[in-house]
Amino acid sequence: MPELPEVETIRRGIAPHLIGRRVESVVVRQPRLRRPVPAELAEHLDGQPLQAVGRRGKYLLLHFPNGTLLIHLGMSGSLRVLPGASPAGRHDHLDLCFEGERRLRLHDPRRFGLVDWQALGTTHPWLARLGPEPLDADFHAQWLTQQAAGRRRPIKSLVMDSAVVVGVGNIYANEALWQAGIHPRRPAGDLAPPELVRLVEAIRQVLQAAIAQGGTTLRDFTRADGRPGYFAQSLAVYGRAGEPCNRPGCGGRIEQTVIAQRSSYYCPQCQPAP
DNA sequence: CTAAGGACCTGTCGGC
DNA sequence: TGCCGACAGGTCCTTA
Structure with a gap:
């Protein structure tokens, strides 16, 4: 959860x-x-x-x-x-x-x-063996570049690896990749430097926005006092298979696939396949 | 070293 | 209505 x-x-x-x-x-x-x-x-x-x-x-x-x-x-x-x-x-x-x-x-x-x-x-x-905190200064594009170098595993699986960066689970990995315009199945080592810069920024931004909303309540997450979190209404791709992409002027439809045994969502228009 | 897959649990939902 | 399989926000461990 x-x-x-x-x-x-x-x-x-x-x-x-x-x-x-x-x-x-x-x-x-x-x-x-x-x-x-x-x-x-x-x-x-x-x-x-x-x-x-x-x-x-x-x-x-x-x-x-x-x-x-x-x-x-x-x-x-x-x-x-x-x-x-x-x-x-x-x-x-x-x-x-x-x-x-x-x-x-x-x-x-x-x-x-x-x-x-x-x-x-x-x-x-x-x-x-935990990697850097995503909201701390030691999580930066240079670190992610070093972690991605030579790796063939999908970028989504890399950013969900707690030795690379902590705290990024299935929901926010999907959301950050959409925001950065990167297909979740792209081999990590194939990403261009500007894409890695965008991804680091997207991870930070998505997590900060979610914290500001008290997290994401899908079914049963509640805060310590029992209230839900409100980030679910801000999700761009997670759980939205078949729905239109939110990016202005995009016109794509969200697709769902499985990557490393986890449900993965992306827009085929603005996250081009490898 | 890397990457993939099974294992650990219960609850819920959709299909038949 | 009831049964059965698929799936769910995570990580650890084993295998290839």
Whole structure:
């Protein structure tokens, strides 16, 4: 479900409710996510005050004095801040109960999510090989050019590779390629320098616009308070197969195909095939 | 090294 | 109405 804009929206949503509060208890109802939730989570967290809520790619980072709790929401995960006594439903796998009757609840029907502990002063293996943040200055055309050089894999698959750049999932990869006028199946190494410049700019722009709208709600994404995100109405290609291209004067119709096992959308007019 | 495909899960939707 | 397959916002691991 969540790509970078959705995770950032959640980060901003939960932080003000929880920062400065101590964890009073941890409830694990279902430890079997993609990896088992560590059994000693409560020992790490009990009594610790939450100092900050960060994000690296699609990982949320809950910083405590003794370490960091990593949360990845996978395809279907969501987090809500709830009152202290909120009855749990199906797929409510984990609660962090904070002082002052605040409860952070992880809900994840598909259980592709991840939760793990990173001790102070260590780097978790999940974070060790991540590429630059797309909205930071070290994500630039020169970096993408270096990553694309000599690669035959489709450009869409390259920009979705978290070692190249983090946080770009299926929706925003499709959107950014449309905005840059690049066909998703083009071999990465064949892109011309101006195309790579445009693509970097498009990725930045699409992600920033989506964050400003609170992310994309297709079916079940909600912010920490339960509201949807409004970027869905700004999607140019994702989920729009058969509909007309939005580019003024284009007149193409959006097509759908599969690239690297993921649904891919593009306009055959303004994103010429390889 | 690169790239592709399966695996992990449940829910929903469309077709018959 | 009910069943069955396809598909869904992600990543890790194995295989070629």
